[in-house]
């Protein structure tokens with residue numbers, strides 16, 4: 161019979177996790193995955209818990225917890241730690257691959273480093289004056305023994321589903337390649353996010369999508385997933401929703417209000433979908449992709465040009481500026497020399513019907529009906545290139561500036 165989950169047995173607040181891992185994991189159970197974002201030691205508000213320890217004490221505390229986690233874990237298990245890259249780098253020799261005082265590896269059995277993954281999220285807060293905005297975290301993956309890894313349970317969609325070979329793979333039931341070692345499209349929990357709607361809101365709450373991706377690829381339904389720095393118990397909730405047993409512990413007594421309810425444990429809905437490859441992004445919201453649409457860059461330009469006439473004047477000019485900017489930009493930066501060589505912007509602009517070209521030039525202030533078609537096209541490129549170059553010299557360059565200057569010049 162499946163083990164019955166209850167928050168009394170699996171969730172602990174007001175307890176140091178080195179002790180919790182030793183004494184409070186239900187008898188006979190061993191975590192297959194330990195997934196946690198330890199305190200940052202940056203003075204965050206964790207109630208009565210001190211988040212400004214001396215750096216040596218901070219590393220000592222982490223090592224003690226990670227040692228206990230190793231002892232508590234299954235003989236084949238995973239350990240994921242999420243934190244800022246510089247904090248991880250600083251703790252490397254003390255905590256990730258701990259060394260003795262003389263710089264030699266410790267003798268004690270310990271987690272083995274497996275991979276560094278970077279999670280990139282969109283973020284503009286807090287604004288920075290002298291460094292780039294922080295928008296990434298390190299996810300350190302370590303292992304004990306030889307745990308099962310099912311990378312392909314969560315995949316990214318194929319970029320070229322119309323390709324013959326890819327079509328065959330899709331017919332075999334494959335949905336896409338595994339993720340890279342950098343993950344995007346997972347937002348950080350902002351203060352306005354639904355996950356943070358509880359009072360008091362909690363510092364550094366981890367997004368469910370991120371936690372679930374890790375849980376999916378490293379565990380199966382019924383396995384135990386543990387988080388020794390549980391905070392809002394987000395890892396425990398994510399585990400329960402995927403039919404895994406979730407265990408959490410936090411030194412901050414106030415985190416009790418976040419303990420999940422036993423109804424959140426989903427005992428059976430997950431097993432069938434665990435067998436197929438899943439997307440955890442909303443693939444219908446993915447940006448338009450020309451290779452997925454089966455278009456080469458020149459065909460893409462041509463289709464834009466062919467439809468110029470359906471757009472109102474302002475948009476027509478912006479669209480043309482964009483086509484020319486893209487062309488010039490690609491040339492300059494040589495981002496893709498093979499395809500770019502095939503694109504001849506003059507050829508593309510030759511597709512504009514004569515009458516339409518006259519009309520566009522007239523709108524740009526040139527009465528050009530008497531000159532040859534090639535001269536008209538050169539005139540169009542020169543005029544628009546000059547205007548775009550002018551706009552980009554502006555120190556406050558942004559799309560509105562381009563819009564204003566193109567409008568100001570030509571309309």
Ligand SMILES: C[S@@+](CC[C@H](N)C(=O)[O-])C[C@H]1O[C@@H](n2cnc3c(N)ncnc32)[C@H](O)[C@@H]1O
Pocket residue numbers: 175176177178196197198199200206209221362363364365366388389390391392393394395409410411412415
């Ligand atoms: C970054 S937060 C975790 C947030 C959590 N991942 C979430 O999604 O809400 C770190 C947590 O570690 C807890 N903590 C700090 N020292 C601890 C210790 N020695 N034992 C257990 N918990 C501790 C803090 O109270 C804080 O809740």
